[in-house]
Amino acid sequence: MTALLLAFLLVALGLVFRWPARVVLGMLAVLWAGVVVALLVMPEDHPMRGSLGGDWRPWAFVALVVLAAALYRAGLLRLRQQARARSGPAASSAPADADALSEVELDRYARHIVLREIGGMGQRRLKQARVLVVGAGGLGSPALLYLAAAGVGRIGVIDDDVVSHDNLQRQVIHADRRIGQPKVFSAQETIRALNPFVEVRPYHRRLVEGEAVELISEYDIVLDGSDNFPTRHLVNAAAVAAGKPLIAAAISQWEGQISLYDPARDAPCYACIFPEPPARELIPSCAEAGVLGALPGVLGAMMAVETIKEITGAGQTLRGRLLIYDALYGESRQIAVRRSPACPVCGGVARRG
Numbered sequence: 423m424t425a426l427l428l429a430f431l432l433v434a435l436g437l438v439f440r441w442p443a444r445v446v447l448g449m450l451a452v453l454w455a456g457v458v459v460a461l462l463v464m465p466e467d468h469p470m471r472g473s474l475g476g477d478w479r480p481w482a483f484v485a486l487v488v489l490a491a492a493l494y495r496a497g498l499l500r501l502r503q504q505a506r507a508r509s510g511p512a513a514s515s516a517p518a519d520a521d522a523l524s525e526v527e528l529d530r531y532a533r534h535i536v537l538r539e540i541g542g543m544g545q546r547r548l549k550q551a552r553v554l555v556v557g558a559g560g561l562g563s564p565a566l567l568y569l570a571a572a573g574v575g576r577i578g579v580i581d582d583d584v585v586s587h588d589n590l591q592r593q594v595i596h597a598d599r600r601i602g603q604p605k606v607f608s609a610q611e612t613i614r615a616l617n618p619f620v621e622v623r624p625y626h627r628r629l630v631e632g633e634a635v636e637l638i639s640e641y642d643i644v645l646d647g648s649d650n651f652p653t654r655h656l657v658n659a660a661a662v663a664a665g666k667p668l669i670a671a672a673i674s675q676w677e678g679q680i681s682l683y684d685p686a687r688d689a690p691c692y693a694c695i696f697p698e699p700p701a702r703e704l705i706p707s708c709a710e711a712g713v714l715g716a717l718p719g720v721l722g723a724m725m726a727v728e729t730i731k732e733i734t735g736a737g738q739t740l741r742g743r744l745l746i747y748d749a750l751y752g753e754s755r756q757i758a759v760r761r762s763p764a765c766p767v768c769g770g771v772a773r774r775g
Contacts, residue, residue: 544734561647564722634660651699658692685768
């Protein structure tokens with residue numbers, strides 16, 4: 423048939439010259455329309471009718487088949503796009519239930535979820551949790567990394583310092599190329615690369631008395647990784663005022679200590695144990711006395727562990743116990759600590775349960 427031969431010729435030319443598919447389809451549509459019009463207007467006895475098939479109805483049937491195939495293909499493409507959208511990164515990071523764990527998150531946190539003490543419910547609590555870390559230095563670095571890896575939903579970090587060469591011996595969240603960059607933004611960059619499901623809120627400023635209580639009130643738990651007593655006492659007073667648990671650690675040379683301070687639940691606050699800063703010559707700074715680079719990694723990881731236990735309810739936290747770690751001799755010991763009724767910071771705080 424002449425019309426079919428023309429159609430095959432158009433398709434062959436399109437393949438040889440690599441015409442766009444829409445051009446070939448357009449020419450075939452024009453050919454089809456010409457054949458149908460010719461069959462409709464030609465007399466029954468016209469000699470060309472035979473070469474065109476003799477009747478317009480088979481051509482109309484062909485058009486209906488082609489149209490049905492095109493609609494079917496378009497429907498399949500639409501379904502595939504919707505499936506990809508549901509399973510893609512954007513959908514995985516924002517499931518219908520904001521607190522639910524997506525398939526990607528279930529895979530990411532699988533080693534937590536199989537732990538009997540955490541499970542799926544504990545992992546959801548981690549996702550819902552809000553943790554503020556004071557200081558993005560030696561203690562804050564590992565704490566931030568492990569909190570982010572654990573899937574804590576919102577992590578705030580406050581620090582007014584910038585990354586310097588001498589930080590990199592122990593502050594593992596930073597990198598050499600970020601020297602001179604504010605530590606909170608350096609930490610944010612690392613956390614985002616580690617876990618895109620975590621929200622990071624950086625505060626590039628020093629924590630001051632006027633905003634401490636308000637800021638800490640926005641979070642469920644506060645971690646103190648600061649390196650000076652005035653800041654530690656400020657964080658403690660604000661945590662007591664906001665009724666939030668405080669996990670604080672400190673390091674010097676080869677030793678470190680950590681505890682969970684929570685007078686609202688009958689544990690002492692930091693000021694109960696350390697009411698006055700010790701004499702400066704008794705507690706030299708890390709710059710003066712030095713510090714083992716891996717030591718803040720140990721204590722910072724402990725801070726993350728205590729935070730995870732406090733959020734999920736797993737095990738027994740260090741509430742009411744002070745853990746002291748001696749890296750030089752590989753020893754650790756615990757001291758039971760109690761609230762001081764005469765504490766000027768938490769003395770009037772009633773137990774909540």
